[in-house]
Amino acid sequence: MKEKIVILKCDNYDENLVYEKLNNGIKLLNLKNIPNKILIKPNMLSARKPEKGVTTHPSVISSLIKFFQNREIIIGDSPANYFKSIEEYWEQCGYKKISEKYNIHLKKFENSLFVEISINDKNYKIPITSLIKDYYILNVPKFKTHNLTTLTLGVKNLYGLIPGITKSILHSKFINPYDFSLFLVEFYKKIEDKIFLTVVDGIIGMEGEGPSSGTLRNFGYIIIGEKPIYVDYVCCLLAGISPEKVDFIKIYKEKCKINEIEIIGDKFEKIKNFKLPSTKRYFFIKNKFLSKIISPVGKLFKIIPxxxxxxCKRCYACVNICPVKAISNDLKFNRKKCILCFCCFEVCLYKAVEVKKSFIARFLT
Ligand code: SF4
Ligand code: SF4
Structure with a gap:
């Protein structure tokens, strides 16, 4: 069986254009089963306006609502910074307007079911929004780089189905980026049957220091497929990255049978000179060559937020989100406690958290 992935060229967010593209693109997939109850899961990383390029653009969401208009639709998410009012997220990201226009409910993920997963011989009970009992997921990520997982696309967007504080706590259990990707894969495997479609907003995407402090770039693509892992695979090819170099894809390939992929839709070209996060090379060198060296190079090769x-606007979002309390109330980092999860980096609305490299890390990366 071949997995069909549609690539569409689309260089701006004009609502009519996006709708026309999605209308043609989804039809190309020839979906066998369209569920009656649909939960749209955008990337709502922070309460920022659509033009900041951090969240899924509302034009993509409203076009999908129009396409599936005869179904029961809700929009839901659980943003990383749970100390901020959800209303502000809906408003800033442009989803409140959509909900009023189309009479759609906005749901913050709160009540949980649990999925059981086993990683490195340990069992975990992971909470997940109870809405997946009744709804099928229309997964609508943004095409961005990510300092821990290299890219954040379809599979990573599903991490947001975990309500509230658990998301940042899990970082303290899976400290190494590879282990975190292992977690993402196991979590994804448990819920992949509940996802009926993934649509990546790659019209304006982010490269470099994503997922929130990178550089915006007009990639000019929408990528659509039924299974997020295949959609992500094709996004890697678009970005000119070997999918095997992205941990969660490599891990999935090692654990599961991968079907052949058929790319259809518009003609496309690789995104030229796609910039990865600066942490990618750091983690590669550290894990591959330096993990067992205690001194002197291993110790001096480090990065720190x-x-x-x-x-800095002293909003304390970084202090609140840090899973290991490594940031004090006077905004100082405790280097010994920091596990490099980059939650502080993600949550800062003002790009005030930066990655600082030691001299040797700068030299080697
Ligand atoms: S670094 Fe960013 S998140 Fe932390 S207090 Fe300053 S503005 Fe807020
Ligand atoms: S200081 Fe930032 S990177 Fe370090 S553990 Fe806390 S949230 Fe994660």
Whole structure:
């Protein structure tokens, strides 16, 4: 069996254009089963306006609502910074307007079911929104880089189905980026049957220091497929990255049978000079060559988040989200406690958390 993935060229967010593209693209997939109850899961990483390029653009969401208009649809998410009011997220990201226009309910993920997963011989009970009992997921990620998982696309967007604080706590259990990807894969395997479609907003995407402090770039694509792992695979090819170099795809391939992929839709070209996060090379060198060296190079080869005081607005989102309490109330980092999960980096609205490299890390990466 071949997995069909549709690539569409689309260079701006004009609603009519996006709708026309999606209308043609989804029809190409020839979906066998369209569920009656649909939960749209955007990437709502932070309460920022669509033009900041951090969240899924509302034009993509409203076009999908129009396409599936005869179904029961809700939009839901559980943002990383759970200390901020969800209303502000809906408003800033542009989803409140959509909900009023189309009479759609907005749901914050709260009540949980549990999925059981086993990683490295340990069992975990992971909470997940109870909405997946009744709804099938229309997964609508944004095409961005990610300092821990290299890219954040279809599979990573599903991490947001885990309600509230558990998301940042899990970082303290899966500290190494490879282990975190292992977790993502096991979690994904438990819920993949509940996802009926993935649509990646790659019109304006983010490269470099994603998922929130990178550089916006007009990639000019929408990528659609039924299974997120195949959609992500094709996004890697578009970005000119070997999928095997992205941990969660490599791990999935090692554990599960991969079907052949058929790419259909518009003619496409590889995105030229796609910039990866600066942490990618750091983790590669550390895990591959330096993990067993205690001194002197291993010790001096490090990166650490640091606050740019000129940009910082003292909102304390970074302090609140840190799973290991490595940031004090006077905004100082405790280097010994920090597990490099980059939650502080993700949650800062003002790009004030930066990655600082030691001299040797700068030299080698
Ligand atoms: S670094 Fe960012 S998240 Fe932390 S207090 Fe300053 S503005 Fe807020
Ligand atoms: S300081 Fe930032 S990177 Fe370090 S553990 Fe806390 S949230 Fe994660």
């Amino acid at each position: 640091s606050i740019n005081k000129k940009k």
